[in-house]
Amino acid sequence: MSVRRLAKEQPSSFEFSKETMEKAQWWIKKYPESRRQSAVIPILWLVQKQEGWVSEPSLRAIGDLLGMAYIRVLEVATFYTMFQLTPVGTAALIQVCGTTQCMLRGSNELMRVCREKIGPKDELSADGRFTWQEVECIGACSNAPVAQINDLYYEDLTPENMAQIIDDFAAGKTPKAGSYVGRHTSEPVGGARVLTDPALYDGSAAKKIKKLPNSEPVAEKAPV
Amino acid sequence: MPIAKVNGVEVEFEPGMTVLQVAERAGQEIPRFCYHERLSIAGNCRMCLVEVKPGPPKPQASCALPAADGQEIFTDTPMVKKAREGVMEFLLINHPLDCPICDQGGECDLQDQAVGYGRDGSRYGENKRAVEEKNMGPTVKTFMTRCIQCTRCVRFITEVAGVPDIGMISRGESAEITTYLEKNIDSELSGNVNDLCPVGALTHRPWQYHYRPWELKKTETIDVMDALGSNIRADSRGAEVMRVLPRVNEGINEEWLSDKSRYAVDGLQARRLDRPWVRENGKLRPASWDEALSVVADKIKAASADRIGVIAGDLQDAESMKATLDLFRALGSANTDCRQDGAALGGEAREGWLFNSGLQGIENADAILIVGANPRTEAPLLNARIRKSWLKGGVEVGVIGPQADLTYDYNYLGAGSKTVGKLPKAATDFLTKAERPAIIVGAGALTGETGPAVLNALGALAKKVGVVKDGWNGFNVLHAAAARVGGLDMGFLPGEGGLDVATMLKPGALDVLFLLGADEVNADASGAFRVYLGSHGDRGAHGADVILPGAAYTEKSGLYVNTEGRVQMAERVVFPKGEAKDDWAIIRALSERVGHKLPFDTLEQLRTKLMGDHPTFGRIDYLAPAATFDVAKLGAKGDLGDVAFVSVIADPYLTNPIARASETMAQLSAERMAPVALAAE
Numbered sequence: 001m002s003v004r005r006l007a008k009e010q011p012s013s014f015e016f017s018k019e020t021m022e023k024a025q026w027w028i029k030k031y032p033e034s035r036r037q038s039a040v041i042p043i044l045w046l047v048q049k050q051e052g053w054v055s056e057p058s059l060r061a062i063g064d065l066l067g068m069a070y071i072r073v074l075e076v077a078t079f080y081t082m083f084q085l086t087p088v089g090t091a092a093l094i095q096v097c098g099t100t101q102c103m104l105r106g107s108n109e110l111m112r113v114c115r116e117k118i119g120p121k122d123e124l125s126a127d128g129r130f131t132w133q134e135v136e137c138i139g140a141c142s143n144a145p146v147a148q149i150n151d152l153y154y155e156d157l158t159p160e161n162m163a164q165i166i167d168d169f170a171a172g173k174t175p176k177a178g179s180y181v182g183r184h185t186s187e188p189v190g191g192a193r194v195l196t197d198p199a200l201y202d203g204s205a206a207k208k209i210k211k212l213p214n215s216e217p218v219a220e221k222a223p224v
Numbered sequence: 225m226p227i228a229k230v231n232g233v234e235v236e237f238e239p240g241m242t243v244l245q246v247a248e249r250a251g252q253e254i255p256r257f258c259y260h261e262r263l264s265i266a267g268n269c270r271m272c273l274v275e276v277k278p279g280p281p282k283p284q285a286s287c288a289l290p291a292a293d294g295q296e297i298f299t300d301t302p303m304v305k306k307a308r309e310g311v312m313e314f315l316l317i318n319h320p321l322d323c324p325i326c327d328q329g330g331e332c333d334l335q336d337q338a339v340g341y342g343r344d345g346s347r348y349g350e351n352k353r354a355v356e357e358k359n360m361g362p363t364v365k366t367f368m369t370r371c372i373q374c375t376r377c378v379r380f381i382t383e384v385a386g387v388p389d390i391g392m393i394s395r396g397e398s399a400e401i402t403t404y405l406e407k408n409i410d411s412e413l414s415g416n417v418n419d420l421c422p423v424g425a426l427t428h429r430p431w432q433y434h435y436r437p438w439e440l441k442k443t444e445t446i447d448v449m450d451a452l453g454s455n456i457r458a459d460s461r462g463a464e465v466m467r468v469l470p471r472v473n474e475g476i477n478e479e480w481l482s483d484k485s486r487y488a489v490d491g492l493q494a495r496r497l498d499r500p501w502v503r504e505n506g507k508l509r510p511a512s513w514d515e516a517l518s519v520v521a522d523k524i525k526a527a528s529a530d531r532i533g534v535i536a537g538d539l540q541d542a543e544s545m546k547a548t549l550d551l552f553r554a555l556g557s558a559n560t561d562c563r564q565d566g567a568a569l570g571g572e573a574r575e576g577w578l579f580n581s582g583l584q585g586i587e588n589a590d591a592i593l594i595v596g597a598n599p600r601t602e603a604p605l606l607n608a609r610i611r612k613s614w615l616k617g618g619v620e621v622g623v624i625g626p627q628a629d630l631t632y633d634y635n636y637l638g639a640g641s642k643t644v645g646k647l648p649k650a651a652t653d654f655l656t657k658a659e660r661p662a663i664i665v666g667a668g669a670l671t672g673e674t675g676p677a678v679l680n681a682l683g684a685l686a687k688k689v690g691v692v693k694d695g696w697n698g699f700n701v702l703h704a705a706a707a708r709v710g711g712l713d714m715g716f717l718p719g720e721g722g723l724d725v726a727t728m729l730k731p732g733a734l735d736v737l738f739l740l741g742a743d744e745v746n747a748d749a750s751g752a753f754r755v756y757l758g759s760h761g762d763r764g765a766h767g768a769d770v771i772l773p774g775a776a777y778t779e780k781s782g783l784y785v786n787t788e789g790r791v792q793m794a795e796r797v798v799f800p801k802g803e804a805k806d807d808w809a810i811i812r813a814l815s816e817r818v819g820h821k822l823p824f825d826t827l828e829q830l831r832t833k834l835m836g837d838h839p840t841f842g843r844i845d846y847l848a849p850a851a852t853f854d855v856a857k858l859g860a861k862g863d864l865g866d867v868a869f870v871s872v873i874a875d876p877y878l879t880n881p882i883a884r885a886s887e888t889m890a891q892l893s894a895e896r897m898a899p900v901a902l903a904a905e
Contacts, residue, residue: 003398006405056405071391071404078393 004078006056007086014057016065020050024065037068040076044083052093053084081135089130092169094118095148099137105144106158113162129170142186143179152177156189226293231300243286243297244272252299255308255337257315257422258374259287262478264383269315269374271337273307274299283307305341312342315372318353318397319423326370328424330437334372355400360390361408362891363415363483365429373399377417377426384480386611386631387411401425408895412604412876415486419469419479428467430487430888435459435466444471446784446794448539448706448777449485449883450603452476452583453786456485458778458797465489465778465797475584475847476786482604483892484877489778491886495761497773498802508771513803513813520770521817523753524555527735533559533728536716537741537758538705539880541782541794542841544774544807545707546834547822548740549716551811554820558722559734562711564744565872566725567667568675568859569701570712574840575853577712578789580697581662582847587613589698591658593651594634595644595682596625596869597666601876602704603787607631620654625668625869640868641674644681655689662698663691667872674867679859687856697850703787704872704879706777707741710785714838739764741774741807743881757810759801760881773804776882780806781827783834783841790847791840 016024023046027039040062047058054077063070077083084093096102096110111121114132118125122133140146143155147162154165154177161180168175183189199205225236228243230250237246242265244254257269265288273283275298283303291297298304316338323329355368375392378401382388389409392399403409409417418428440459447454447468454477459467468489470481500516501508511519524532534552536545545562552560563569569577581589587609599607607630613619614632621634624643637643637651655661663686669678683699685691691698703709711717718724727733729750737752739745743764747754756768759776778797785791800806805813808830815822824830835842877893878884 003400004394069388069391069404071388071393071402074404075391075393079395 004081004085006059006074007053010056012057014047014051014055014061016047016061017050020046028066037066037072040066040068040073041080044073044077044080048083052090053087087124087128089118089125089128091129091172092131092149092166094130094132094166095135095138096132097136097138097140097144097146097148098134101137101141102145107145109159110145110147110157110162113159113166117163117166130166140186149177155179156181156183226291228291228293228295228297230297237291241291243274243276243284243289243291243295246291246295247274247286247297247299250297254286254299255341256287257333257337257372258376260376260379260420262384263376263379263420266375266379269372270311271308271315271341273304273311275301275303308341309343312338313346313348316342316346317348317350318369319372320352320369322370326367326424327365327427327432328370328421332424333422353397358400358402359406359408360403360426361410361414361429362888362895363429363487364409364418365427365432367425367427368400368402369425370423371401371425372423373401374422375401376420376422377401380417380420381409381411381414383615384416384608384612385411385413386608390417410896412482412484412600412896413480413608415483416470416480419481428487430490431467435461440466441797443795443797445778445797446792447481447485448784448794449488449880450482451703451706451708451787452603452605453706453784453790453792454481454485454605455792456481458489460778460798463798463801465492475582475790476788477605480605480608484604484879484883484889487888487892488883488886490888491760491882491884492776492778494887495881495885496776496801496804497759497761497765497771498804499773500803501765501768501771503769511770513805516770516772517810517814517817520755520772520814523736523755524818527753529556530559530721531735532557532738533723533734533736533752534561534738534740535564535725535728535742535745536560536562536707536711537739537743537764538564538707539777539882540707540711540741541777541780541784541807542707542710542714542791543782543827543830543834544740544811545711545716546714546837547808547811547815547824547830548738549714550822550833551815551818551820552738553719554815554822555818558719559728560716560722561718561725561728562708562716563725564742565667565671565704566675567670567872568679569667569670570715570717572857573853574713574789575697575699575851576855576858577701577703577709579664579700579702579787580692580789580850581700582788582850583609585850586610586662586664586700589613589658589660589662590618591620591622591654591661592664593622593637593655593662594625594664595623595666596640596669596678596871597664597702598626598628598630598668598871598873599664599666599702600628600630601871601873602666602702604876606702620658622651622654624651625666626871628871640866641669641678641864642866644669644678644685645864647685652685652689655685655691658689660696660698661689661691662700664700664702666702666869667704669869671872672867674863674865676860677862677864680856680861681859681864683855683858687854692852692855694852697852699855701787706784706786709787709789710783710791710841713785713789713840714834739768741881744879757807758881759804760885762881762884764881772810773800773802774807774810775800775804779804783831783844785841788847789840791842791844793844 024043027042031038059073063073118130156179165175235250254272256272258266267288272286274286277296358366378390381390389403418426447456455471455473457469472479500511502511611632623634624637686699734752739756741758743762754768755770756764757772779800781796877889883889
């Protein structure tokens with residue numbers, strides 16, 4: 001992780017959209033009035049949803065909204081790497097996991113595809129529609145290699161899949177998320193190997209429960 | 225009281241103390257970087273590790289661990305030694321070894337503790353990280369590569385100064401201390417972060433590369449930039465005061481110092497009067513002492529006693545004021561005044577012009593009404609105290625007068641004398657229901673024609689709501705000038721039938737006007753023969769007919785009385801410039817020439833006379849407990865009118881000749897005051 005700085009070029013202003021503001025108010029109400037600033041992380045997130053990234057004017061707007069010093073908002077925004085401080089691709093923000101499991105399963109190849117099709121890491125593509133990043137473990141190791149694209153996980157990827165996905169996004173489509181080897185969530189490839197008896201799922205194996213386990217009061221033990 | 229054992233020695237402690245404090249109480253020094261007594265506890269440097277039983281078998285950060293009864297604390301076991309060495313080694317992984325070119329070198333916590341607690345080498349051969357420099361304004365020079373992320377500066381500026389400008393961005397190895405987009409720190413206490421910084425990351429920008437700490441002569445003295453009389457240590461090299469640092473005085477400045485008190489010292493080297501001058505045919509020419517004094521003596525002797533007068537300045541020591549006052553009384557003149565701002569103070573009871581609750585005592589007040597003052601500019605460290613008290617939640621503040629950002633919340637009650645005349649019920653209520661209410665009156669409320677009436681009305685209010693009662697005197701006058709209380713204490717006021725400052729300055733009022741370091745008045749219209757005695761070529765010297773070069777506050781030993789009435793002695797740090805002399809000695813020499821030789825030949829004799837005539841001056845460094853007095857007698861009944869109070873300090877960085885000669889102050893004034901002026905337009 002390198003030093004996180006605000007983008008050099010910044011928009012001149014920032015406005016909360018009506019929808020963002022409504023959600024922001026919902027978050028602010030969750031906290032006591034004197035602790036408004038507790039809502040800073042969700043609101044930064046909402047702003048990123050609205051704009052795609054967190055701009056400098058938006059940091060000030062959040063500071064004003066929550067009655068915080070601007071430096072305090074900046075501290076939070078620079079602490080968390082999921083807040084994008086520079087503009088990201090409008091079509092897709094591709095976050096390829098590069099941690100051990102994904103690396104062993106070929107994430108380097110995925111990144112090579114990204115580099116060839118989009119450009120250097122962490123930089124906006126020439127057309128402004130794509131950004132790709134290498135991120136730390138995103139917690140889907142059994143489906144390695146994984147990439148998070150916008151809000152969804154694309155799992156079990158091959159370089160060919162990756163290329164196709166990028167092409168699809170470029171064409172304005174939203175490719176299907178999930179596993180690309182046809183498995184259900186993180187089941188083994190080729191289907192489940194245990195708990196395969198259909199009777200488990202049709203209700204025939206169910207028995208009426210006579211009493212809930214551990215539901216009876218514990219007998220008081222005599223003091224020793 | 226609970227008892228803990230430190231290295232086998234039993235020590236009593238107060239509940240709530242941390243292990244570090246208990247160990248200190250037992251006389252064991254614990255190394256630390258992030259921990260500071262006056263700031264919140266961060267616990268992030270890990271240098272204060274100790275071994276504690278009972279507890280987990282690993283070193284514990286003593287600064288953040290509450291001590292418990294029966295606890296055993298070890299500060300000298302092999303585990304502690306190893307832990308300290310490990311932390312030290314970690315801190316030094318990324319710290320540059322540039323001590324030879326570092327301004328902190330020689331007085332650096334990291335340096336000292338590396339020698340005291342560190343290993344002799346490092347096992348880390350990797351490249352050190354480098355961090356970009358950050359702009360923090362004209363007072364703070366940054367070398368962020370040296371930063372060890374203790375966050376003392378962040379905590380100070382947020383908690384004590386109340387201006388949350390500094391923060392730590394990013395995290396882990398990338399963490400950096402900065403201000404928002406590198407804007408300047410907008411705090412009048414910003415210089416303290418340089419003192420707090422345990423390494424050379426934040427250093428004093430005005431003194432950058434000017435000195436090495438070990439080549440300085442250190443003199444403990446008193447600050448005169450505001451009326452608090454902050455305790456300072458002035459460090460000099462040769463004939464130059466290189467820097468000013470705060471000394472600890474719990475009753476006054478704790479261990480902080482305002483930027484003006486600290487950085488105005490470069491003004492001591494500029495625009496100095498170093499030889500007498502006499503005006504001849506409209507032009508000043510250098511003269512000898514003999515000639516200059518003769519010219520003055522002739523003029524004084526030629527004028528009738530009621531046509532000569534003297535105005536004493538804001539930085540004047542008590543001795544020179546006493547000598548001048550005695551001389552003019554001997555000459556038969558009653559035209560003496562020390563109140564350049566024209567505040568309606570002085571006369572009867574001494575409590576009438578003092579900050580009676582004391583600076584420390586103001587923290588006990590549970591309701592404070594500030595009238596016609598902006599404590600943030602007039603007395604920054606008093607403001608920090610009020611903020612401290614406000615943060616604790618024990619005080620409610622109301623303000624009549626200038627509406628400024630004071631770093632704490634207050635009820636704004638009104639703009640001026642009209643509000644004092646007809647106080648809103650809310651105002652009287654919050655004072656009445658308070659147990660220890662206080663009123664802080666600034667000179668801004670007491671100037672002009674309505675001054676005496678405002679003082680009277682406030683006195684009546686003070687009496688009504690119990691500001692002055694048995695065991696509590698919360699009637700506080702906040703002066704802005706270091707010399708003022710001393711002048712009032714010795715009665716440097718118009719005598720019987722004498723003229724005050726405003727009338728002395730009127731055209732044709734006087735034949736000879738003596739300005740004793742008085743630079744804040746405009747005497748251009750007076751038409752009198754003007755004599756200026758002072759240290760700097762400023763307003764007073766500008767139109768003077770004779771200039772007598774005096775000593776600045778670091779160049780003479782003198783008594784100063786702060787706004788609480790505490791008498792303190794300033795010491796000579798360096799000698800006066802060129803041919804300049806001690807102020808009192810000049811007056812003494814002049815007295816001989818006008819035929820009224822003053823009865824003292826040494827400073828000690830003068831002091832003896834001063835203390836004999838006014839016993840309060842004999843109580844050096846002593847703050848008398850506040851006595852009660854008849855507060856309703858203050859001032860004079862009269863029409864309050866409708867005058868909006870303005871703080872007597874328009875620009876806190878340009879209040880006196882020394883500050884106006886200082887480059888740093890000019891910079892601060894431009895940086896910090898300009899936006900205010902824009903907003904007011």
